[in-house]
Amino acid sequence: MSMRKAFVPIFIIYAIVSLACVYIVLPEGYATSGDTGKGSTGWNGVATNIEKSESGDLHIDITISNETGDWSAMDAVDGKPALLITNGKSINCDTIFVSTGGHRLAPGFRMRGYTAGTKTEPVTQLIYVECAGAEAASGSTLTIPYSYVTGQYNYYEQDKNKVEANLEINLDDVVPNLDYPVAEQIEGLIQQPDIEIVAINKVTLTLTGVQRADSALQFAWKTSNPGEYPTYVHIGNPPVIGADGILYGFYQTPDIISVPITPAGGTAEWTTEVTVPPDVKGFYILLSVETGKARLFANYAIDITDQ
Secondary structure (H helix, E strand, O other): OOOOOOOOOOOOOOEEEEOOOOEOOOOOOOOOOOOOOOOHHHHEEEEEEEEEEOOEEEEEEEEEEOOOOOOOEEEOOOOOOOOEEEOOEEEEEEEEEEEEEOOOEEEOOOEEEEEEEEEOOOEEEEEEEEEEEOOOOOOOOEEEEEEEEEOEEEEHHOOOOOOOEEEEEEEEOEEOOOOEOOOOOOOOOEOOOOOOOOOHOOOOEEEEEEEOOOOEEEEEEEEEOOOOOOOOOOOOOOOOOOOOOOOEEEOOOHHHHOOOEEEOOOEEEEEEEEEEEOOOOOOOEEEEEOOOOOOEEEEEEEEEEEE
8 A cells, every 4th residue: 555645735815805705715724635745646445354255256345545645535437347357367246335435535544434325224335346256366356447536526517537547456465454544644634623614705614512422423513704795604414434444424415405594794503413333433524615616615634533
């Protein structure tokens, strides 16, 4: 696995006033999207376990790592099999669950599962590939066609910066014990819970509280609007990733989830919640904040590892 440090420059805050909408970028000290000072190597993958499934197929558990140098979402290409090369033979593998579940993962983070299913009936989906009737001899490799996007989520340009690539996994190199979710420390990336985030129209967003129940984390949010016009600040329902490497939270585009309006010169408060197992610790919030203009979202990794 590549484990190189990234240099993260500091943004300069600026504003361009246009009618009632103020266009801004990220607050000083925040790790920028798309400019981390190193070339992208895409996503990396490693096998963490190889065994026979209950039906006798070759089952390969996989951990994926974001080495793009930016926030990124990835997914195996629909309709394309993975390719197992073993004993000089090529075998198509049609059972593929390799994805971030729609979410953007922070650069330098790794994961081994995500929330799938439906909003009303979510399930935890581990990342793996199965190859029917196959065995992995010494020297075997697995190739998974995938695509990924990087940078801020923009509703109007959802496939901007989309790249197609192949995830190459050496099946002789099985690494069962990995630390999650941080694979590579990137300077300036991880923020403390008390960070004040400058969102759209100079509205300030803060995380004012974190409460943990047996099976959920609840977050309290507050926005303060210094402007002369009421403003919405969408953040969706932020997911979390913990020390087990699972990204919890069913994915929905952040702009479709309702938030209260922040009145001119006033504040608004609301809560979000994500279901997590009671025994998992070491969480980070993967926060998307409407920033710059409507339906454009900047990303923040918020440290709540003490919860």
